[in-house]
Each structure stands twice: as C-alpha cells, then as structure tokens.
Amino acid sequence: MALFEHVQEPAVSPRPEVWAHVSDEDWNSWRWQLANRLNSVDDLARIINLTPEEIEGLQAQDMFRVDITPYFASLLDPNDPYCPIRRQVLPLGREKQAFTGMMEDSLAEDQHSPVPGLVHRYPDRVLMLLTTQCASYCRYCTRSRIVGDPGVTFSKAEFEQQLDYLRQTPQVRDVLLSGGDPLAVAPRILEYILSSLRAIDHIEIIRIGSRVPVFLPQRVTPELVEMLRQYHPLWMNVHINHAKEITPELSQALARLADAGLPLGNQSVLLAGVNDSVDIQTELSHKLVRNRVRPYYLYQCDLVEGSGHFRTTIAKGIEIIEGMRGHTSGYAIPTYVVDAPGGGGKVPVGPQYIISQAPGKVVLRNYEGFISTYIEPDDYDPHMIEHLDRQVSKPREEPGQRGVSGLLRGEALTIKPAGFDDAHRRRTEKHRLNLDTAKWQPHGIGLVNPSITDTGMYGKVDANVSEA
Numbered sequence: 001m002a003l004f005e006h007v008q009e010p011a012v013s014p015r016p017e018v019w020a021h022v023s024d025e026d027w028n029s030w031r032w033q034l035a036n037r038l039n040s041v042d043d044l045a046r047i048i049n050l051t052p053e054e055i056e057g058l059q060a061q062d063m064f065r066v067d068i069t070p071y072f073a074s075l076l077d078p079n080d081p082y083c084p085i086r087r088q089v090l091p092l093g094r095e096k097q098a099f100t101g102m103m104e105d106s107l108a109e110d111q112h113s114p115v116p117g118l119v120h121r122y123p124d125r126v127l128m129l130l131t132t133q134c135a136s137y138c139r140y141c142t143r144s145r146i147v148g149d150p151g152v153t154f155s156k157a158e159f160e161q162q163l164d165y166l167r168q169t170p171q172v173r174d175v176l177l178s179g180g181d182p183l184a185v186a187p188r189i190l191e192y193i194l195s196s197l198r199a200i201d202h203i204e205i206i207r208i209g210s211r212v213p214v215f216l217p218q219r220v221t222p223e224l225v226e227m228l229r230q231y232h233p234l235w236m237n238v239h240i241n242h243a244k245e246i247t248p249e250l251s252q253a254l255a256r257l258a259d260a261g262l263p264l265g266n267q268s269v270l271l272a273g274v275n276d277s278v279d280i281q282t283e284l285s286h287k288l289v290r291n292r293v294r295p296y297y298l299y300q301c302d303l304v305e306g307s308g309h310f311r312t313t314i315a316k317g318i319e320i321i322e323g324m325r326g327h328t329s330g331y332a333i334p335t336y337v338v339d340a341p342g343g344g345g346k347v348p349v350g351p352q353y354i355i356s357q358a359p360g361k362v363v364l365r366n367y368e369g370f371i372s373t374y375i376e377p378d379d380y381d382p383h384m385i386e387h388l389d390r391q392v393s394k395p396r397e398e399p400g401q402r403g404v405s406g407l408l409r410g411e412a413l414t415i416k417p418a419g420f421d422d423a424h425r426r427r428t429e430k431h432r433l434n435l436d437t438a439k440w441q442p443h444g445i446g447l448v449n450p451s452i453t454d455t456g457m458y459g460k461v462d463a464n465v466s467e468a
C-alpha cells in the first residue's frame with residue numbers, strides 16, 4: 001500500500017555517490033553524522049553544483065554559522081538552486097543585505113530574560129534555552145545573535161540559575177526547552193534538566209522544540225526515546241518547512257516519538273521561495289498528519305539579520321490560511337502567527353470571517369463565500385456559570401498580565417500606553433474641572449466587579465498629583 005510505505009518499511013533516502021563508501025553503521029550513527037558535517041565550498045561542491053551566489057555566501061566572513069549533516073545534505077537537489085531544502089541551509093551572498101526594520105534580537109528576548117537563557121514573556125510558561133548548538137543551522141534563525149558560536153553556550157551555573165528561578169516562580173506551569181537545539185545537548189545533561197524540572201511540583205508540562213529529528217533523525221534512537229518517555233507529560237514540536245523534508249528516516253523518528261506517547265506538533269516558518277504557497281503548505285500539512293504530527297504554528301519570518309530575502313508579506317500568510325481553512329481538515333491547519341517585534345509575543349493573524357453584527361445577529365461567511373446569519377439567544381445569562389466557576393482552581397497569576405481579557409473580566413476599563421496620563425495633562429496644572437478623577441470612573445452600578453477604582457490596567461490614574 002503506497003500510502004503507508006513511509007511508515008511501515010525501513011526505507012532509506014538515496015545516498016549521494018561521495019558517501020557510497022561509508023558503512024551503514026557509520027551513516028546511521030548520529031556521532032558520525034555530527035562529526036562529518038559540511039560547511040565549506042569544498043565540502044559542498046562535492047555533492048552539489050554550487051551557484052556563484054552560494055559560493056559567495058559560503059566564503060563570506062561574519063556570516064551566521066554553516067553546518068549541514070551529511071544526511072540532510074543528501075536531500076539537497078544538486079542541480080536546482082531553488083531546491084527548498086537547499087535554501088534553508090545554504091547561505092547566499094544576499095544574507096548580508098540590510099533591510100528596513102532589521103534587528104539583532106527582534107523579539108527582545110534578552111530584555112525579557114530574568115536570568116540568562118530563560119525567556120519569561122507569558123504569565124504561565126517560559127522558554128528555557130539549553131544550548132546555542134544545533135545539528136545543522138537554518139539560515140533564517142531567529143536566535144542567530146546567540147546560536148551557532150561554538151565557543152559560547154550555557155554553563156552548568158546558568159542552568160542552576162534557570163532552575164532556581166523556576167523553583168521560585170510558581171505561576172510557571174509549562175516549560176519549553178529550546179536553544180539552539182535541546183536534543184543536541186549531551187544526553188546526561190538533558191536528562192539532568194528534565195529530572196530537575198520534573199522535581200518542581202508546579203511545572204505541569206515540559207515541551208521540547210527540536211529540529212534534530214529533521215536534521216539528524218539518527219539521533220532519535222530507541223534509547224533516547226526511552227529516556228524521554230520517563231518525563232511525561234512531555235510534548236514535542238518539530239520544525240519542518242517543506243514536505244520534501246519528510247523522508248523515510250524522519251518518518252521513522254516521528255513514529256518512535258509518537259509511539260512513546262509524545263504528542264507531536266510542527267512549527268514552520270513562512271519562507272519566500274521555500275513554502276510560500278497554499279499548495280505547498282497543504283501538502284506539508286497532509287504529510288505531517290499522516291505522520292501523527294499536528295501543524296501547530298506557521299510563523300511570519302522575524303525581522304532578524306540575514307533573513308531579509310526570506311520575508312514575505314503578511315498578506316501571503318493570510319492567503320495561505322484562506323486556502324486551507326474549510327478546504328482541508330481543521331487539525332491540518334496551523335495557526336498563522338506574527339511574533340510581534342519588540343517582545344509582544346505571538347499574535348494570530350488570519351482572514352476575517354465575521355461580515356457584520358447587530359444585536360442578536362452575527363453575519364458570517366465561510367470559505368466558499370457563503371454568507372449566513374447566526375441568531376444569538378436573547379435570554380443568555382453569563383452569570384449562570386458562576387457557581388461552577390468558583391469551584392475551578394484559579395491560575396497562579398502574575399499581576400499586570402490580564403490584558404484585554406482583564407477588560408472583559410471587568411478588572412479595568414482601559415489599557416494605557418506608558419506616559420498616557422502625563423501626555424494628556426498637556427503640561428498644565430490641575431484645575432477645577434479635572435481635580436475630581438472619580439468623574440471618569442464608573443459608579444459601580446451593575447458592574448461584575450463594582451470595586452474598580454482604577455480605570456487603567458497598568459498603573460493607577462494618579463488622582464492625587466494635585467500638589468498644585
């Protein structure tokens with residue numbers, strides 16, 4: 001049965017001529033693969049016909065690290081410079097071109113790190129960077145400011161700082177291991193981190209974000225998977241951008257992980273010339289779900305140095321989601337997100353489906369353009385749920401992160417940019433009409449939370465500035 005051939009047969013990808021002499025034992029060894037990575041014009045010219053711009057990229061100084069496992073290199077089309085796999089790992093001269101909006105740390109991760117390597121941006125989850133090393137390096141790496149330097153990675157002392165911070169931060173229930181690639185870390189260290197995290201009661205789930213199954217499926221050995229499954233609930237996100245990456249070797253690695261009970265997701269990056277098309281994304285999604293991988297996020301390419309030529313418009317991402325939603329299974333559709341520059345976190349973006357609204361009616365359109373009306377109940381009582389709501393354990397929250405949901409919960413009426421009140425005072429003294437700040441606060445009549453004394457989420461309205 002052709003449909004399942006990847007899953008059932010221990011098939012292998014064809015190996016280029018230059019590696020014909022390598023024993024199967026070496027080829028299937030992750031240590032051999034790592035030790036024999038390709039990174040120079042000489043290495044790569046042996047397996048593909050390099051273009052002048054690729055040669056320029058490989059010879060350039062001060063460029064982000066190049067290193068490609070022989071296995072992944074064997075997937076490059078030797079004669080097609082537009083090969084989507086080739087574009088992900090082979091540098092081009094144009095990587096050096098600056099572009100408007102380019103930054104070193106476009107997600108302001110270092111600014112949101114309470115200790116080195118730990119990014120705490122959201123209330124209940126953190127990103128924990130275990131290493132700066134990867135099995136191979138993606139040209140559009142969002143963390144190229146720290147990733148790839150063979151001399152600099154995180155130390156044991158820094159792991160201890162990260163773990164200490166987590167022990168003291170009970171609102172964190174989800175820890176996302178990333179890097180670099182957490183599966184590129186020595187197995188003993190990875191296990192030390194996993195067991196240390198598991199020893200922290202309030203950490204409910206651990207996630208691993210890894211591209212090792214893609215670059216180095218040989219690393220996903222039965223022993224590694226056996227170790228990982230000791231630390232459930234453990235989830236894993238892989239990073240596959242194009243269906244051509246899903247080889248028999250990767251399928252087998254994914255099957256091992258899924259069989260060990262790790263729920264698998266995929267995060268891909270929308271890349272010009274690699275996967276910026278509805279059909280390519282749909283094919284990728286279909287192949288992912290056949291391998292028990294749920295498409296999770298499709299990222300808009302970050303504003304990071306080196307990635308200029310990979311960027312698409314956001315409109316392209318919206319067009320892709322338009323081409324998928326309704327046309328294929330809901331679980332095959334990723335959420336398209338823009339990771340907001342400056343550290344705003346992931347913002348989901350997609351087509352609009354609400355056409356219009358009136359009291360009691362919502363007008364919706366579907367993927368076919370069929371327009372329909374949902375009649376809302378006129379006797380819906382949102383307070384009916386309150387006694388059940390009180391029985392639910394409340395999240396361990398940090399102050400100041402309720403955001404727009406906080407407005408809906410009635411905890412505040414406005415969210416103001418820093419300096420808003422000062423700016424609107426127009427440098428004037430308080431006068432008789434604006435001394436009484438209670439005027440622009442609700443009287444509390446009929447509010448869910450009548451105790452609002454503060455109309456702004458981030459900082460009190462300074463009612464008492466009136467030393468004047």
Ligand SMILES: *Cc1c(COP(=O)(O)O)cnc(C)c1O
Pocket residue numbers: 119120121122125126127176346
């Ligand atoms: C992406 C990310 C997370 C996880 O976000 P989810 O939407 O929960 O997958 C957590 N922390 C940081 C800093 C992130 O960038």
